[in-house]
Amino acid sequence: MADRAAKDALYAAFGSIAKALGNGHRAEIVDVLAQGERSVDALSREVEQSVANTSQHLQVLARAGLVRTRRDGTSVRYRLASDDVASLWEELRGVAATHLAEVEVLATGYLGDRSEIEQISAAELAERLAYGSVTVLDVRPRSEYLAAHIRGARPAPLDEMADVAETIPAGAEVVAYCRGPYCVYADDAVRLLHARGIAARRLATGLPEWRRAGYPVAVAG
Amino acid sequence: MADRAAKDALYAAFGSIAKALGNGHRAEIVDVLAQGERSVDALSREVEQSVANTSQHLQVLARAGLVRTRRDGTSVRYRLASDDVASLWEELRGVAATHLAEVEVLATGYLGDRSEIEQISAAELAERLAYGSVTVLDVRPRSEYLAAHIRGARPAPLDEMADVAETIPAGAEVVAYCRGPYCVYADDAVRLLHARGIAARRLATGLPEWRRAGYPVAVAG
DNA sequence: AGTTTATTCAAGATATCACTTGATCTAGCT
DNA sequence: AGCTAGATCAAGTGATATCTTGAATAAACT
Known part of the structure; x- marks a missing residue:
């Protein structure tokens, strides 16, 4: 030795x-x-x-x-x-979520009851974006949208969501995303859209994870 | 908020x-x-x-x-x-190696000068094993070999390496592996084999990384 | 039931961490 | 050159970690 x-x-x-x-x-x-x-x-x-x-x-x-x-x-x-x-941070967060029971409790305490918030994986969203029709809303602060966003997403900061909701055609399929799996904005957006009768889900992760997974990202307007 | x-x-x-x-x-x-x-x-x-x-x-x-x-x-x-x-541990170790300059210094302090120790990646070894001819030596304690080893590897605990070396035909291409990238056994094995004129390299990682990457593993005999 | 052996607990000493406060530095302004 | 805003440093306090030592458990043997 x-x-x-x-x-x-x-x-x-x-x-x-x-x-x-x-x-x-x-x-x-x-x-x-x-x-x-x-x-x-x-x-x-x-x-x-x-x-x-x-x-x-x-x-x-x-x-x-x-x-x-x-x-x-x-x-x-x-x-x-x-x-x-x-990536290390993402993996750490994942291990915490998988192995530490209290994370689920604490996440609920912070984010509220998520049982009504339907999630969609990055892989599925990428497929919908490529082959289907889906309205993707970036609910982060506008400055972050400008820095980078999912290609095809519209800017929709939470405080402007009411206006954005008006422009969404009936029957549209909406996916909201924000900073990551524990970011409240997307959950709030989904709740707000649901309250208006719009079918909305949230991306399970957020923009950084989307980008690192190699899915298409756009910059600025 | x-x-x-x-x-x-x-x-x-x-x-x-x-x-x-x-x-x-x-x-x-x-x-x-x-x-x-x-x-x-x-x-x-x-x-x-x-x-x-x-x-x-x-x-x-x-x-x-x-x-x-x-x-x-x-x-x-x-x-x-x-x-x-x-996996989290592997990633943590990787980030340390990439971002903390002192790791290289400390690794040299622990493992000695590795400049003469040629490494081979898991991907390359897997290919050689599948299509080429290569002698793979598991230089961990025998109990660990019995629990799991690279499919096709021979047990070769360091203290039996002298005997094992006798049985290696001239011109053979040898790859030694042990517990992980900072495990000394494989480095020592390569040095020992080199001293006997045998062309030897070490697997850059170790058995756990090999297994988690999905490459073939065998159990027992 | 008693004994053994591996493991865990409890208490205490020292070192390190986290945060506050107030002072100091420093690059970019005018 | 002096000023200013943003950032860092230094010192101090209470909390938390780490390791040691010796005692206490607890499951598996006889």
């Missing part, structure tokens, strides 16, 4: 990656950054933490090599170091 | 999975368990920790849903909760 101290150091390094993700606020930061880069200030507002605390969490992630920075004018913008990090 | 406390609790649950892997000793335990189930006692010897400490680490992993137990006679045997956990 080779040197135990060297082996410990190597495994400690592997562990340090997990440790960086092993905090709820940092996990949420990674989840937000999977949507695209953010300034410290914007991020701190999004995760509802102090700027100093957010900065320190970002530095923990940076030391683990999970995020990178660039300066943009007066602000520093953080982004995930690569798609690998987003 | 929905209830912040509920959101925090949900992300904290995701983080708890990472936290469970966020310790070098627990990471090593998961790595060992990816080879197959182990008793607390056997595991504690393998990771060179006290039984009490190993037991406590295992309970942390169990609370995170990453391992399960079953009783076997006088001992309790732990195993990974599912292949998902092994």
Whole structure:
């Protein structure tokens, strides 16, 4: 057996990656950054933490090599170091959902009762988009739609959903999506559309997962 | 925005999975368990920790849903909760290798200089096995070979390697593999075979990765 | 039923983590 | 050159982790 101290150091390094993700606020930061880069200030507002605390969490992630920075004018913008990090986060979330019973309870506590929210997989949506007719609504903030969206999707931020609903022809099949499987926007959109008698489902995942799976994405208008 | 406390609790649950892997000793335990189930006692010897400490680490992993137990006679045997956990560990290790420069340094410190150790990918080995001629040596302890091995591989524990080497015909192409990309046995085997003038490479990964990738595995004799 | 053996529990010491507060830095403005 | 907004640093506090030691369990043997 080779040197135990060297082996410990190597495994400690592997562990340090997990440790960086092993905090709820940092996990949420990674989840937000999977949507695209953010300034410290914007991020701190999004995760509802102090700027100093957010900065320190970002530095923990940076030391683990999970995020990178660039300066943009007066602000520093953080982004995930690569798609690998987003994939790791996705897998971590999946293992949590599969193996930790409390996740389902907590998800219900956060998102509300989802039993009425029908889901559609990315694979099925891709097929419908290619061969069928389906109205896809991007219910994220407009800035995120502009940065990237599912090819063929319409922008439909939640606060404009009432107007958008007016334009949907009777009998149309609607799919709403947002940031990821635990993003509330798509659930809220489906509820809102259902209340107007529109058949709507939500994409089971979100845009980052769609993009990483290799399905078509469009940028800007 | 929905209830912040509920959101925090949900992300904290995701983080708890990472936290469970966020310790070098627990990471090593998961790595060992990816080879197959182990008793607390056997595991504690393998990771060179006290039984009490190993037991406590295992309970942390169990609370995170990453391992399960079953009783076997006088001992309790732990195993990974599912292949998902092994995949998560594999991805974590991969992100560490890609994004944390120190991993390469630490790996060299543990495994020694690998510049002379030629590697072969699982895909290439699978092809060689199917269409070409290659001698595959499983250099893990015999008990692990018996539990599962690459279909067509010969058992060749390191301490029997000298004998095995005698039986390898001149000009043969040899591939050694063991537990994973950071397992020393395969590196040592390649060095030993090289010293005898035998052309040998190591599989870049190990048996668990081979199996999870869907390549053929055999059990027992 | 008593004994053995493997495992777990409980308590305590030390180190690390998370968050706050207030000060400091720094690049980009005027 | 000085100012400003955004970001980081430094120090301090309470909470959480890690490991040790010795005792307590509990299932499987005789």
